[in-house]
Each structure stands twice: as C-alpha cells, then as structure tokens.
Amino acid sequence: MAGHSKWANIKHKKAATDAKRGKIWTRLIKEITVAARMGGSDPDTNPRLRLAVDKAGDANMPKDNVIRATQRGAGELDGVNYEEVRYEGYGIHGAAIIVECMTDNKIRTVAEVRHAFLKNGGNMGTEGSVAFMFKHCGQLLFAPGTNEDALMEAALEAGADDVVTDDEGGIEVLCAPFEFSAVKSALEKSGFKAEVAEIIMKPATETVFAGEDAVKMQKLLDALENLDDVQEVFSNAIIED
Secondary structure: OEEOOOHHHHHHHHHHHHHOHHHHHHHHHHHHHHHHHHHOOOOOOOHHHHHHHHHHHHOOOOHHHHHHHHHHHOOOOOOOOOEEEEEEEEOHHHOEEEEEEEEOOHHHHHHHHHHHHHHOOOEEOOOOOOHHHEEEEEEEEEOOOOOHHHHHHHHHHHOOOEEEEEOOOOEEEEEOHHHHHHHHHHHHHOOOOOOEEEEEEEEOOOEEEOHHHHHHHHHHHHHHHOOOOEEEEEEOEEEOO
C-alpha cells in the first residue's frame, strides 16, 4: 500500500542525529544502562539491550563505553540511577507530541520540557492526552530504489505486520516491538539493511506543515530534542521543505 511521502523528513532527522554524535552517545549510554538494569547484561537474551548495543555500533561508540554502561546497569559498577519518564503535549495547531526521557531528577526534567513547549508555541498535556493517537511498533526504513517485491516477501516471511511504500519510493516495514530484533536480523540476512531501524511511537494520522507553521513546528521539536534528558521525540507532524 502507498503512504504519504516522508523520505525528506526521515533524511532530515537522520542528518540532525548524525550531526549531534556526542549527544547521541550520551543518550545511548543511558539506554544501555536502563536496558541492562531491566533485562540483564546479555544482549542475546535482552532484545532491548541488543537494539541499544547495535545502535551504539552504528554511532561508532567505543566498545569500552558500551561495556561500562552495561556493567553499570547490571549493578557491576557504581553509577547514576536513571528513571524513564514520558511527557505528552501539543505543538502548532494542536499537533500531537510525545517526549520520552531518562533522568536522575524528574523535577528538573519536567520543568525543562514544560519550558521548551511554552517558549516555542506549544503546551504540555496530561498523561494519556495524546498517547492514544500513537502505536508502539518496530519500524525499518529503506531508501527509494529498494526492490519492493523482494523486500515485501522477505519482510512478511520474517514476521513483519505491514510493508508501506511512500510517494517517493521509500519503503517502511512495520512489526510488533517484541518481533523487531528478529525481523531486522532476518532482513539483513536476506540482504536488506535499513537506513533507519527503531522502535517508535507511530502516529495513526499525520498533520502536514508548510511555510511559517513548518518553521515554528520544527523549532519546537528541535528545542525538545536538544534537552539533555530527552531520549526521543515523536510527533504526528510532517514538516514539508
């Protein structure tokens, strides 16, 4: 099935992520620490840790950093105890936003998130105010030009739920979160390596922004993503060039 063209947005987010590698390392260290604390230090039996370790490899993080973060999470080394917290809110024209954080000080974090919303034309909502508009799922994105028929066959055989092609030819493979690691591994064995592979909150509907509204909405999203305690920002906003 075809979907709204989103490849430009994907490339923009990936470029912005790559440009902040130092910050990405910090976020990955937090994720590895929490994943190891919750599910153990063995990536082979802890899918969340496996995903975090794989992302650390993609970000060229030194293996020593990964090992230390894993050991801290497993209680083998002393370290900061991070908590996962999620905030929900609204952007320009009521666009839905979910902000996922890891913090050692929730009072500081909520104040910073609220300030970023208010300063940039948005506002925080209550728990559950927008979460119902999103689905927790695994997402693998493949560049335009990928063999759609072959990818679809491999993806469905691997246990994916859906394969969506956008108007530019980019292909999105969706799966249940607990199937993500297996689907990703199976596709790589079939010769398909995703440009972006994540477990996300996917919006049920999208709102397209253009012109001045797009600039304002992007400024709000950037302000939230730049906060130290923020791990991920999800929105139903599509920013057009």
